[in-house]
Amino acid sequence: MTLIEALTGLAPDLAIYLALTIPLVGTVLIVLTGRWPNLREVVTGLTATGLFLSVLQLLPFVLAGERPEVTLFEFLPGLDFAFRVEPLGMTFALVSSGLWILTSLYAIGYMRGAGEAHHTRFYAYFAIALFSATGIALAQNMFTLFIFYEILTLSTYPLVAHKGHEAARKGARIYVGLLLGTSIGFQLMAILATWWLTGTLDFTEGGIMEGQVGHGVGAVLLVLYMYGIGKAALMPFHRWLPEAMVAPTPVSALLHAVAVVKAGVFTVLKVSIYLFGLDYMQALVTTDLIMYIAAFTLLGASIVALQKDNLKARLAYSTVSQLSYIVLGAMLVNQYAAVGGGMHIVMHAFGKITLFFCAGAIYVASKKTEVSQLDGLGRKMPFTMFAFFLGALCVIGVPPLGGLWSKFHLVMGSFEAQHAMMAGVFMLSTLLNIAYLLPPVTRAFLRPLPEGESPGFREAPAFCVVPLSLTALGGVAMFFLASPLREMLEGMFIY
Amino acid sequence: MIDQLPALPVVITMAAAPLVMCLLRWPWLAWATTTAACWAALAATIALLHHVLDVGTVSYAMGGWEPPFGIEYRIDAANVFVLLIIAGVSALIMPFAKRSVESEIEASKIPFFYCAFLLANCGLLGVTATGDAFNIFVFFEIAAIASYALIAMGKDRRAVMASYQYLVMGTVGTTFLLIGIGFLYIMTGTLNLNDLAHRLPEVSDTNTVRAAFAFLAVGVSLKLALFPLHLWLPNAYTYAPSMVTVFLSATATKVAIYVLLRLFYSVFGIEFSFEELSMNYVLFPLALLGILIPSIVAVFQNNAKRMLAYSSVANVGYIILGISFATTLGVMASMLHIFNHAITKAALFMALGCVVYRAGGTSLERMAGMGQRMPWTMAAFVLAGLSLIGIPLTVGFITKWHLILASLETGLWPIAVFLLGTSLLAVIYIWKVVEAAYFREPLAENANVQEAPLSLLVPTWVLTLLCVVFGVYTPFTVGIAETAAETLMGGFL
Secondary structure (H helix, E strand, C coil): CHHHHHHCCCCHHHHHHHHHHHHHHHHHHHHHCCCCHHHHHHHHHHHHHHHHHHHHCCHHHHHCCCCCEEEEEEEECCEEEEEECCHHHHHHHHHHHHHHHHHHHHHHHHHHHCCCCCHHHHHHHHHHHHHHHHHHHHECEHHHHHHHHHHHHHHHHHHHCCCCCHHHHHHHHHHHHHHHHHHHHHHHHHHHHHHHHHCCCECCCCCCCCCCCCHHHHHHHHHHHHHHCHHHCCCCCCCHHHHHHHCCHHHHHHHHHHHHHHHHHHHHHHHHHHHHCHHHHHCCCHHHHHHHHHHHHHHHHHHHHHHCCEHHHHHHHHHHHHHHHHHHHHHCCCHHHHHHHHHHHHHHHHHHHHHHHHHHHHHHHHCCCEHHHCCCHHHHCHHHHHHHHHHHHHHHCCCCCCHHHHHHHHHHHHHHCCCHHHHHHHHHHHHHHHHHHHHHHHHHHHCCCCCCCCCCCCCCCHHHHHHHHHHHHHHHHHHHHHHHHHHHHHHHHCC | CHHHHHHHHHHHHHHHHHHHHCCCCCHHHHHHHHHHHHHHHHHHHHHHHHHHHHHCCEEEEHHHCCCCCCCEEEECHHHHHHHHHHHHHHHHHHHHHHHHHHHHCCHHHHHHHHHHHHHHHHHHHHHHHECEHHHHHHHHHHHHHHHHHHHHCCCCCHHHHHHHHHHHHHHHHHHHHHHHHHHHHHHHCCCEHHHHHHHHHHHCCCHHHHHHHHHHHHHHHHHCCCCCCCCHHHHHHHHCCHHHHHHHHHHHHHHHHHHHHHHHHHHCCHHHHHHHCCHHHHHHHHHHHHHHHHHHHHHCCCEHHHHHHHHHHHHHHHHHHHHHCCCHHHHHHHHHHHHHHHHHHHHHHHHHHHHHHHHCCCEHHHHCCHHHHCHHHHHHHHHHHHHHHCCCCCHHHHHHHHHHHHHHHCCCHHHHHHHHHHHHHHHHHHHHHHHHHHHCCCCHHHCCCCCCCHHHHHHHHHHHHHHHHHHHCCHHHHHHHHHHHHHHHHCCC
16 A cells, blocks of 8 residues: 555545546647657656546545545536546546556557557547546536546547448447437436436435335336446447447457446446445346346357457457446345446456457457467467466456456355346356357467468567556456455445 | 617617618628627627616617507517527627628628628517517518528529528518417507507407417418428528528527517417417427428438528427427426527538538538548537537537426426437437548549638637537526526516
8 A cells, every 4th residue: 555655645626636637638738749659659648647646546535435526516406517436436447547558558559560540539539538437437426427428429439430441430330329329318318317306316325216216117217227328238239349349459458348338337337326226226127127138148249259250359249248247246236246246347357458459469460350360379479368368367257367256246146136047147158258268369379370371479569568468467466456446345335 | 878778789780781781882891880780789788688687677668659559679588588699699600701701692792791681680689679569570571581682692593492482481471470460459459569468368269369379370480480381491591691591590490489489478378378279289299290300301411501401490399399388497498499509500500601611512522521621610510510419518418408307397208208319310410411521532622622711710619619618507598598488487577
């Protein structure tokens, strides 16, 4: 803790203001320095570091049980534009801003190595996306969260359409269509109805629905929320995520494995815990329905992933599956599973960002995109492929990687909820994870190189390899840091 | 001075019109005079707004003839809000007008153009400010005839046909109004709106009054382009000069909607209009169809200006929907949308005006590649487009929020769903333009197109930013709309 103590000292409200302004100022500076690429990349790195440090300032307060709060202005009577830091948001903000630092390093190597165009636009929208992710994490009420949720969708549209060709445009259209459509069609409806019925949208410990909303209406609202939060990628509204893979890999890595998709499941947890309240949710008929849908998504997406030869597509479907772990955790409605869901946000982030970083590094170094092309690559890219191995283990949940602990909690949660079948679902999914994540590793290390390829050492640029090694090691570190994380998340239920 | 305020906006614009006619040789001076008149009218309106918010309803006897015999100007929160929209938009487009008009209108006709513009402006201000039924008709005609001339000056030859269509429909509308007003006069012997409101209950159970109501309702509906009486609107907006489209889209239909509100709620009263004659059963389905069908039609348009024209018809539907609820919240949502849609649409049409100025047209082929060629113009278009869709932090969202709450209040859950669903149609048509502008290669002849000049760009951005400012800072608009709705619901006291 000494490191944290050395870096702290800011008043909490100042830290919140900083966390929200730094990415915006960074965006402006990135645009202004667009003509000098090296300077621009330094600005990106500094912005990411600044954001992470200001979020870190809030950690001691949250650990001490405080909930720092800032109100910017009153939007409509009784409805504030406000921020409040609680354990779950703290976790999400730390993960997304911390991994942004590594991603901004990685992006330097990738964007130059892969010969992508329009770098300034890319970095600028990236910064706006992280701004919105931070806003989602720190939002004090559902309305503030919704605003940032929409900004996140809109700011990632240019990133998905980045390459500008027909496939990218089509992918981006589906992306923005599904995400905007579900959020306006279902989520906004649910928010308005909640506001109408309860007169508040504040995230409150224990929920706001109890005694205000009948169980029938509550059941409908739950379905509206769960499908309205399209970023959580519940089937059948999951198509946007595989489509988003046309984006450059740093986008897939940070946004479509961490910031955007985790913003979705984060919102699911937040709505379940702070709007509905776990006790209230237990009484709803649709809680089980959503649970089964999540279980179906979880297994279905894994089976689709098995059949994908394209590495990024396989990882995308794997993400769809892993997101449903968290939705399922929320639907089990007990503390064990909810904490497990919160932990899984972190663990899966480290595992999946590593895997995407590796996929991008492989593309930069060898232009290979398919799993079947990876034969013998372990000899040419040992660091990358070993990191891939660690990332895969983290997603699968094997010690000594952090993924073990979140799965552990989720399975314990299913027993506590007396849904032993869900424990079986988690186990079956683990087997499927092994089946689709380990073949790239075994091919790379155990099979010979194809005919005619020189066996020389040929890694991606250091800007790619160093970040991916660090995130892989982060997965290992989380194995040992799981206990403090768990303690912090349990603070959600102490009030 | 403050006593004369209610008349000033109308008087200033009306007096400036003949003055501009005298400046035939100096188009530049004609523009400057018009600009000065518009800004003076805006200053007077803002002063009037402050005054009304301070002391409440203001009555002004035109020429010193006391109401109900003379013409009364009666300003309350409802119409001062509309006055602000008209005066504000006309003042803001004047800097924009200079170069846009020079490029679209022959030099010799420019003073005539500004004269007609001032008359249209004066007519709309007059309809809004007056408290006299016959005066409403007169000013409607002034505004309408001036607009026919303005639309017919469009570069495209089809503008003449569009203007003719508008003339036929508009004349039918105002004639109906006149008949309705005549009937009311026969029955009550008065033309003063306030006086009418007091005398109508005694005679309301007669067929003459009911016929008068029908004539007035249909006449005003024609003017406000209520579906299916909207057929004049798409052509008129598409072929009119850019600046005229901006002005008319922001003000003309809004003023007619205000008259509808005034007649239904203040003059005939809520009981007569909605309980006895059940206008909600007429307005409600028309509003729903009017939202749905034009939105779908808009999706299939290939000309961005025409697309937005259909979107205007759909947005009239939103406003009428709020009116049909016959609740304070519903009327408040409508008043908000009158303001919000005015600035949003004005910003969008201005951005298109910039495109016309540089690229020569607004068909999607011509707009291709403009995202790179005219980055600031297209950025304004996208922002204002988001407001049209109703994304949070824009004014469009504020409207939607209140409109949906109003429908929930009346227990109409399906309508709330419907409203959210139709805003997705707006996503589709705005996105069509975005894709053309950002992801397609420009036409060969447009390869060297530059960003629009600052005199076009600055007003466009001012209006676009207003869409965001009032989307974030809501007390001003929501407060006035609330007072206006309460005033209208209360009838004349």
